[in-house]
Amino acid sequence: MRVAGSLALALALAGCGDPEPARDAGAERAEPRPPAAIYGRYCVNCHGRGMAGAPRVGPEFRLHWSHEVEEEGFEHLVRVAIEGQMGMPPRGTCFDCTDEELEATVIYMLKQSGAQ
């Protein structure tokens, strides 16, 4: 029993050394979580107050987001949300979010800012 337990622990710890976060973690979950819930739990910590240089979300910041969509494109913003960039951590720290959930959350952020 004890041996099996510590072997499982060793395997779990070895798994933590993988620098690449699982791509489709949670993909088999039936219901995607609502973007507002994901934003409120993970993204607002930085994007609500502009922590760590994060572009803020809200109607006052419509110009920033409209500009980003126009200049960089929506696909680019989704890629930043998934892969991270500078102060933006990969998946915005929602490591069990699917790509689809992150894309929906970016749309939510754009809507909150009145862009699109």
Ligand code: HEC
């Ligand atoms: C630890 C703070 C932090 C968290 C948490 C965070 N972000 Fe960010 N985010 C940033 C920063 C900082 C940038 C600006 C990156 C840069 O300078 O290139 C950014 C940029 C972005 C951009 C690109 C914006 C642009 O103008 O190009 C998107 C989209 C984005 N974040 C989405 C999200 C989503 C979705 C979540 C939640 C799942 C999230 N972020 C959570 C800090 C954060």
